[in-house]
Amino acid sequence: MPRQACKTKVSVLLTPSGHEVEFWENWKDPESGEWLRTCTIITGEPNELVAQIHPRMPVILPEQHHAAWLGETDDGNLKALLLPYPADQMRMWEISPRVNSPKNDDPSLWEPLHAQPTQTTTDALELLRE
Numbered sequence: 001m002p003r004q005a006c007k008t009k010v011s012v013l014l015t016p017s018g019h020e021v022e023f024w025e026n027w028k029d030p031e032s033g034e035w036l037r038t039c040t041i042i043t044g045e046p047n048e049l050v051a052q053i054h055p056r057m058p059v060i061l062p063e064q065h066h067a068a069w070l071g072e073t074d075d076g077n078l079k080a081l082l083l084p085y086p087a088d089q090m091r092m093w094e095i096s097p098r099v100n101s102p103k104n105d106d107p108s109l110w111e112p113l114h115a116q117p118t119q120t121t122t123d124a125l126e127l128l129r130e
Contacts, residue, residue: 011099013110014050014092016060016085042082049087060085 024039043056050057059082061069068075093112098104 009097010053011095011097012053012092013095014057014090017089017091044082045084047084047087047090049090049092050084057084059083 024037026035026037028035042059044059046054046057061081062085065081067073069078069081094114095111096109096113099109
């Protein structure tokens with residue numbers, strides 16, 4: 001599905017319904033000795049919801065694939081796990097444009113801007129543009 005042209009930029013938060021997902025690691029820089037927290041984001045093809053706003057999306061692994069991804073099982077074809085997460089299992093809502101500045105760093109950045117119900121259908125972007 002081609003992306004729709006939008007004259008006004010809208011900041012949105014997308015998340016699997018009822019879950020927070022993150023991959024991060026603490027490690028010690030061998031040169032400075034400083035402990036760092038870093039993360040990796042693997043992107044892939046978007047699902048129908050995300051395709052409305054971007055040509056790719058972060059890969060979200062369903063819980064049943066976590067052990068394989070972490071090497072805890074003998075499932076060898078990890079590339080086969082890099083599929084778009086089902087759009088009907090995601091939520092998207094408009095958030096403050098304050099999220100676009102690194103000067104802002106507080107939990108309110110994730111809060112919905114409007115009191116409208118969470119949308120999971122592909123017409124969600126149209127509701128955000130109104």
